[in-house]
Amino acid sequence: MSYHSPTSVDQAVELLASRDDARPMSGGTDLLVQMRSGRLKPGAIVDIKGIDRAVGSRAQDGGFVIGAATPCTELLDDAALCAAWPGVVEAANLIGSVQVRNRATIGGNLCNASPAADSVPALIAAGARAVVAGPQGERIVAVEDLLAGPGWTTLGKGEFVLEFILPVREPGSADAYLRSIPRTEMDIAVVGAGINLSCDASGTITAARVALGAVAPTALLVPDAGAALIGSKLDEAALTAMGEAAKAACRPIDDKRGTIDYRIAMSAVYARRAAVIAYNRSRETL
Amino acid sequence: MSKQHIRATVNGDAVDFLCEPTTSLLNALRDELRLTGSKEGCGSGDCGACSVMLDDKLVCSCLVLAPEIDGRRVETIEGLAQDGQLHPLQRKFLEHGALQCGFCTPGVLVAAKALLERNVDPTEEETRYWLAGNLCRCTGYDKIIRAVLDTAAELRQERLPA
Numbered sequence: 001m002s003y004h005s006p007t008s009v010d011q012a013v014e015l016l017a018s019r020d021d022a023r024p025m026s027g028g029t030d031l032l033v034q035m036r037s038g039r040l041k042p043g044a045i046v047d048i049k050g051i052d053r054a055v056g057s058r059a060q061d062g063g064f065v066i067g068a069a070t071p072c073t074e075l076l077d078d079a080a081l082c083a084a085w086p087g088v089v090e091a092a093n094l095i096g097s098v099q100v101r102n103r104a105t106i107g108g109n110l111c112n113a114s115p116a117a118d119s120v121p122a123l124i125a126a127g128a129r130a131v132v133a134g135p136q137g138e139r140i141v142a143v144e145d146l147l148a149g150p151g152w153t154t155l156g157k158g159e160f161v162l163e164f165i166l167p168v169r170e171p172g173s174a175d176a177y178l179r180s181i182p183r184t185e186m187d188i189a190v191v192g193a194g195i196n197l198s199c200d201a202s203g204t205i206t207a208a209r210v211a212l213g214a215v216a217p218t219a220l221l222v223p224d225a226g227a228a229l230i231g232s233k234l235d236e237a238a239l240t241a242m243g244e245a246a247k248a249a250c251r252p253i254d255d256k257r258g259t260i261d262y263r264i265a266m267s268a269v270y271a272r273r274a275a276v277i278a279y280n281r282s283r284e285t286l
Numbered sequence: 287m288s289k290q291h292i293r294a295t296v297n298g299d300a301v302d303f304l305c306e307p308t309t310s311l312l313n314a315l316r317d318e319l320r321l322t323g324s325k326e327g328c329g330s331g332d333c334g335a336c337s338v339m340l341d342d343k344l345v346c347s348c349l350v351l352a353p354e355i356d357g358r359r360v361e362t363i364e365g366l367a368q369d370g371q372l373h374p375l376q377r378k379f380l381e382h383g384a385l386q387c388g389f390c391t392p393g394v395l396v397a398a399k400a401l402l403e404r405n406v407d408p409t410e411e412e413t414r415y416w417l418a419g420n421l422c423r424c425t426g427y428d429k430i431i432r433a434v435l436d437t438a439a440e441l442r443q444e445r446l447p448a
Binding site: 028032036045099102 | 306307332343346418
């Protein structure tokens with residue numbers, strides 16, 4: 001195996017396209033574990049942390065751009081990002097331990113494609129788009145469209161996720177992410193719920209996106225759940241309707257962390273709790 | 287497979303060594319540099335026994351490739367004591383008996399030092415969350431937490447004007 005640390009997007013694409021068993025690496029917290037277990041045997045590792053655009057966060061066109069290889073803990077240092085997208089930042093900072101979050105990245109969390117990835121439902125709820133670099137140049141893809149199944153993305157040969165684009169924030173908008181885990185720290189989501197919503201000056205919700213993790217082969221955008229909130233002031237009827245829509249979208253598995261029935265029931269509970277947090281946050285921005 | 291030549295600063299000393307590209311930082315520290323204080327518990331980033339500082343960031347050295355440290359700064363447990371003087375954390379761990387088998391202790395100490403450098407007055411809850419990535423199968427954590435909080439109290443005292 002060879003290790004490469006390109007400093008330009010073009011170099012990285014060339015290296016990744018040059019052989020079938022080349023793998024991009026950002027934090028390496030999933031990749032190196034899978035290599036050690038023998039599940040992956042890459043012939044070449046292409047470390048993208050040396051590419052300027054792949055690291056750091058910055059305001060751009062009224063929204064934000066986050067380099068795909070930015071460590072999760074570094075997002076906490078961007079006060080404007082934390083104020084605009086608290087749900088995305090908190091989701092990224094629920095992953096693993098401090099040691100892991102100092103290396104792990106949202107780009108890696110997405111591309112590792114675990115159904116239980118914490119940052120992915122938050123990114124989907126946020127309407128985040130990924131800038132994908134590849135042999136044909138760059139393309140911009142909705143995060144939910146990059147997910148194919150457990151461990152699989154829709155990235156083509158030679159492609160890697162370079163940046164994420166978070167949309168322009170209007171006043172009255174906020175997001176939140178919550179997950180259910182059996183322990184208080186260092187565990188993998190049994191259910192994750194990301195909510196992003198906007199409300200007008202009267203507190204009526206004008207837009208909402210609901211995304212769920214760990215309840216299907218990929219993180220899910222649940223349009224019916226978001227629609228159930230629109231036009232409401234987050235009253236009981238709207239929350240109940242959203243919860244029912246969330247449960248209807250779940251296609252989970254039984255495993256040691258939770259049963260199918262438990263995951264489905266908890267999807268409504270965590271979506272409700274996250275919606276309340278997002279709603280209260282959105283009111284504070286008015 | 288060709289070996290890579292790595293130059294870095296470890297505990298303030300310039301080092302250079304050859305390694306396979308797949309070598310973890312942990313194995314490079316232990317096998318090439320003979321710094322065996324950092325331990326491998328799990329090899330998957332769960333236990334924290336291999337915790338080191340990489341450019342002032344707390345990381346699991348088992349989840350870093352050795353070639354990644356080229357040109358960078360690493361601090362390990364071997365750099366904690368200075369000029370034969372134990373670090374206050376090391377002293378407090380002895381006072382409180384905050385270790386039994388000792389396998390997790392180097393990682394816990396490196397992680398606790400990183401916490402106190404950021405925040406010299408952490409709450410017990412903050413301390414427990416910060417150290418959640420360091421597993422100890424002997425002590426039940428209570429003495430570890432007490433030793434860290436007691437060290438913090440001592441460090442705050444030292445900072446008071448005379």
